[in-house]
Amino acid sequence: MTEGLIIKAISGAFYVQTEDAILPCKARGIFRKRGIAPLAGDHVRIEEDNIIEILPRKNELVRPKAANIDLVLMTVATTEPSPNAFVLDKMLAVCEYKKIEPVIVMTKNDLKSAEDFTRIYENAGFTLIRTGEGFGGEEEILSLMKGKVSIFIGNTGVGKSTLLNRLFPDLDLRTAAISQKLGRGRHTTRQVELYPIEGGGYVADSPGFSSIELEQYEPVRKEELAGCFREFQPFIDKCQFGDCSHRREKGCAVVQAVKDEIISPSRHESYIALYEEAMKIPDWQREDD
Numbered sequence: 001m002t003e004g005l006i007i008k009a010i011s012g013a014f015y016v017q018t019e020d021a022i023l024p025c026k027a028r029g030i031f032r033k034r035g036i037a038p039l040a041g042d043h044v045r046i047e048e049d050n051i052i053e054i055l056p057r058k059n060e061l062v063r064p065k066a067a068n069i070d071l072v073l074m075t076v077a078t079t080e081p082s083p084n085a086f087v088l089d090k091m092l093a094v095c096e097y098k099k100i101e102p103v104i105v106m107t108k109n110d111l112k113s114a115e116d117f118t119r120i121y122e123n124a125g126f127t128l129i130r131t132g133e134g135f136g137g138e139e140e141i142l143s144l145m146k147g148k149v150s151i152f153i154g155n156t157g158v159g160k161s162t163l164l165n166r167l168f169p170d171l172d173l174r175t176a177a178i179s180q181k182l183g184r185g186r187h188t189t190r191q192v193e194l195y196p197i198e199g200g201g202y203v204a205d206s207p208g209f210s211s212i213e214l215e216q217y218e219p220v221r222k223e224e225l226a227g228c229f230r231e232f233q234p235f236i237d238k239c240q241f242g243d244c245s246h247r248r249e250k251g252c253a254v255v256q257a258v259k260d261e262i263i264s265p266s267r268h269e270s271y272i273a274l275y276e277e278a279m280k281i282p283d284w285q286r287e288d289d
Helices: 029-033 085-098 115-123 138-145 160-167 211-216 222-228 230-236 253-259 265-278
Strands: 002-010 013-017 022-027 043-047 050-054 071-077 101-107 127-130 149-153 193-196 202-205
Touching (some): 071 085, 085 222, 101 160, 127 138, 149 160, 253 265
Parallel strands (some): 022 050
Antiparallel strands (some): 002 013, 002 043, 002 193, 043 050, 193 202
């Protein structure tokens, strides 16, 4: 029996990095019967060419399909496409919920400035790195990625693959031009694949997605959502009522912090939208697994 890391999963075929080699493997039928699918990032035990056990995961993402991620680099363009606060806020909330460190990487700063947008997230306490011609940022990104399993995610067309080509030229990832007709990029990456990086760790490229596809993300339960907005934390326990939802209630310290311009109105609006989305989850889905 050998242990290894799934570095690529596509159409029922899995490639497992062991200490000595990369082995093509199949998953045992029992996983399918249990409704479990091995994912890129899974640590597994294999026998001959069969995955016989998936070791416990510390986290799992539904889209992109990956497991045991340490660092998510949220790639957002200043333009073409313009940044979408709700899309970013939902991804950040999912990362916070999954206990994955999020970093925001702003691309195309040489084409357009987005200082008002970036200030919101820097003030909220997120690490934000600017890239683009003359902006650098690559060394800071590489330093953060050392020894970790990192994944770049974001809307199609924001320049994930272009950035990865600059960071890791030997990966030779394909890039595609923005489709002017659709107002977004073509999908150039078809599945999650992990690539070993210098200094230890792995990097994953992942398929881009549109705002429409955002519904594929698993919603955070409303009771836990406020804990996924880090700038809310100093105020949550100061509300007048213990069952405050932090939306519009009288005596809500979070709402007051928005009025006092301590919390960004756009972040609070995203929280309300996600809260109301979570309220639509059926009761049977709200129960713990």
